[in-house]
Amino acid sequence: MVTSFVLKVASRCNLNCSYCYMYNLGDKTYLKQPKFMSISTIHTFAEKLAHYGKENGLRSFQIVFHGGEPLLLPKEFYKESVRIFTETLSDAYFDFVIQTNGVGLDEDWYALFNELNIRVGISMDGPKEYHDRYRVFHNGKGSYDEVRHAIQIGLEKGMHGVLSVANLNISPNELYEEFKSLNVPSFNLLLPDGHFDKLPDDLIKDRVNTYDYTPYADWLIELFTIWKSDPDRPNMRFFKTLIQLIAGEDAGDQMVGLKKNGVAVVETNGNLEVADSIRACYEGITRNSINIYTHEISSILEDPLFDIYINSHQMVSEKCINCPIYEICGGGFLLNRYSNENGFDNPTIYCHDMIKLVTYIQNDLIDSLPDEVCKEMELNRVSYDEILEELENKGPVSIQKNIKDKLVAYSLT
Template sequence: MIVNSLIIKVASRCNLNCSYCYVYNLGDKTYLNQPKLMSDDTFIKIIDRTLEHCLEQNLKIFTFIFHGGEPMLQKKEFYINFVNTANTVLNKNSIRARYAMQTNGLLIDKKWSELFNNLKIYLGISLDGYKEINDKYRVDHKNKGSFDKVVKGLKIGQKFLKSQPGILSVIDPSSDPIKYYNLMKDLRVKNFDLLWPHANIDLNPEGKPWENSSTKKSIVYSDWLIKIFDIWYKEKKQTNMNITMFNSIIGLILNFKYSGNEDFGLDEVGNLVIETNGDIQVVGALKLCGDGFTVSGASIKDHSFSKALETKLANLYYNSHKYLCNKCMECPILEVCGGGPIYSRYSSVNGFNNESIYCKDFVKLIVHIQNTIYSSLPEIYKDKFESIDYEEVVGFLDNFDNDFNQEVITENFKKLTSFSS
């Protein structure tokens, strides 16, 4: 099993207090036991383990993603030392390191921008949309909205950064999707991605039990996304805007190599999380499943990345698009959907042996995108492609017999999906 990127939690505290944050506000309290900032000793061990893994797996490119909390609470000297050390260690072995950071944008200024330019750190900024929507959730510790400060940081970054920052937005279906899309154009954002709210079978995006079962089956997210997709698809040659989710789905539909990611496709998910104390964990969104859920017992002090991937949850996460429930395994759009992000499939009753809470949304969105592409193809290519009947797929899912084709579930899969909080 190959790790090709690390999400490094360089700071375990944040200068915002977003209501939906899985680190601080959805029940997991493990951050309280973490150092506020990662030490130099820990980052040096991370680089040593990275070299070990790259040599073991013959990797020539490796990606470090600085994360938090808020990573810009860490000192500038930390990043200078990290990048210079990593480049020295890895370059000697013909390995190229790439760097990125996901930030809330509040602390971006000219000096930080110059540092990111010098260290070649690509910046992603979290912004959930126009002011009324962003400020419903992304607030500071005095409950004041962050929109104005984030936009200020974005504009500073756009002025001084050599690589223009991207935007990451959590979907809010109550917002106006066209207003959101126009905001991205107005802000001259060329690269952005849309994130499914962190929810699962038990808990809604606010971290509370779902009020009724019909709410879970809603397709409001796909309806919201389709409105953006349609206008983006028509004008993308003019705007030159990249929306990661849509590009990934299109790539999977057209069978482009390496189009899969944590959300869609059948590829392995080759990243791990390193906490500020050096603990090796998996994607933070799984903290939604229970306090301490992501704690594996693995640490960079005692475990290689390969050994860390042998832990139960890390193994499942790595293979999260392969270890799927019967319904997913038989679904007509499996190769594109891949079951969706693993956190959205969890329940305290069946572990991960469920279809995603967003199953119907995935179906509607993927079918719509595939049919849009099909309709735009020249006739000579249509025999190599096909349209999909949305109602047929939904009918299949609604009438699926969960006892059908039991052989697709191995004993290993049963063990891996038997998690409970």
Template sequence: MAFQNGLSGLVVKVASRCNINCTYCYMYNSGDESYRLLPKVMTENTVNWLIEKTIQHCKKYKIKEFEFILHGGEPLLAGKEFFERFAKKARQQLGAIGVSVRIGVQTNGIMIDAGWCKLLNTLSINIGISIDGPAWWHDKYRMDHQLNGTHAKTIAGLRAAQKEQCKIGVLSVMDATSNPIEMYDYFKGLNIKDLDFLWPDHHHEKLPELYLRKVSSPTYTPFGDWWITLFDYWFNDSHNKPRIRFLNQVILMILGVDAGFESLGGEENRYLIIETDGEIEASDYLKACGNGFTKEGINITTHELSDALNAPLMKMHRQSHRMLADTCRQCSIRDVCGGGHIAHRYGNGRGFSNSSVYCFDLMKLLTHIQNRLLDRLSAETIRQARLTRMSYADALDSINV
């Protein structure tokens, strides 16, 4: 299948090491050791190749908007001078061919101070900060290399960014044993306007701990139940509630707007990863599938970005919402779910030809949200969106469960 529209952006791993050591990290604690062979920081030569190949790609596909997400490891370890050079070079050179450039950074927040905030504001770089909840929860997972909690430093970074009026979003890795209402109230209390909760990086050969205690089944859906509780509380919140990206995407998908990303929908995934050595890779979540799993021998210094689109793993990732298991193809919610994230389908000796390890959780959640929307929408909107009420049992029947 031809790739018609080019990439929307690149996740650029500007630093391959991290100043903290999160227990669940797919980079360092899920069995992939490939980071040890990478340069600690992306060199200026690699940046030059990256921008040149991006220019060629934008020309080829007539792209007018492009995004760089600076990532790691911990990207701020690359230093202020790196950020300034990268942002100015990317905007100047891509701007010269009529491409508008957006830049964001995803950080653990502990290096953020007034100096960083002023620089990122000057460079118009949006900030994503990883926070898992209150200190007693966050510090269970997000520790430094001496096993000390990082919550206090992360919150200090958040407060510095808020004081400087930076554009901030927060990412939190959900834990189904937490209280979702408590988590929501905590982040709202921090005055977070843009929030998302990430599904943990598990698959059929690396099951969530809750599924080691009890196998996932239509009647055991701890992750779906967590999301349902969160959704209802958030949906009923009438005062200054934060945007929760995943829930916003689900609502738009149900209403017929394909706003999906890696985890939802039917569209192609239009982002790739660039490692510090210039290696081009599919989603870095796939590192959780095995050591060196994402390595396909394609580098920004020797290949075009379009070359990567036909490498086996990157092609599969790009078309993951169209390359579905038989169970997913017959499922009544597949147009919204899209089979879930490809990384969550891996294992059982069948590669990615499985339904998601979170299949029942997703099915229960998505049918719940659709029915809640039907309770609120006007008859005309329901007619235009061609929505019908569907119970969780109805969805299960579609896959003969």
């Protein structure tokens, strides 16, 4: 069931980050979108949400104000939006979040977000030298100074956390020290967007998912070791989720685990779509005709791409179903599985990285727990080589034909 809605309140941004899926990874359809979401769209969406909640017995929603850059809208927009949501769904609980690049985020904005109970997340890519290489204004100037300032003010004003894209060019130690020096209570990492035919810049095409090429795992293992040995470590959701999954807990998100994805995107014009980073597959892949002005929210479930997205940890390639760490990796994030040849019928571009990382963390967990606890948790030592060997052999479970047909329907060959 969809309970989290990412509202693309602005389809333009004041930054021009080189890796951005919105503007720099192959989809230009944002140019046809209104620049900003109108209050009338918020109104219509809130009414449809009330109906959808009633139909499905749902009273708890997450609303994420996202962009482009959401701070390009005036403060009045947020006051009005929160008023409309809380009045239209007066018996619902809302978790309001805003994800911003931090440019222009000052005391006045924080005061407003505190008043409206909107949690603030800021995107930052580490030390100045690196952040300013990727997260630049349209004139090429880096945004580090502004963003650092916004984080520093936010530490006292209730900033929720910092989000970073893993970057192999930054040493894990430097990245960790940067966030420690900022005193952020929580930071999360995303793996770079990309797929088999549009790999992230730092991956070498011919070596992806080969035996001795696991650059992200090597980088993440180093970061994990630093993080784990710090008695005063900040919360790192990426590692925490993996540990929970290894321990058999019900955890996960669109990247890992087996949970269904309960997130839908509302575009500035009211279109309902899948997670917008999927746009990086090819021009227009996420576009459909489902709009909140003409459709109910539940219509999104009829979009075949949304069907794959919401079930993306169940609709996986044959290799994944037979993988010993499938319950932890979940086959990875849908975008990262895409290839022009097979559509979504692939393991992720980070497959070997995930195997190496998960085996490392699992073995590390075993080393730090008493034997009887590991036994109770059914935790066994695992090895990267053994898992790869197992994956080489065709597994006992075959992918269902109807699922395979859905996954390959998006191939371009």
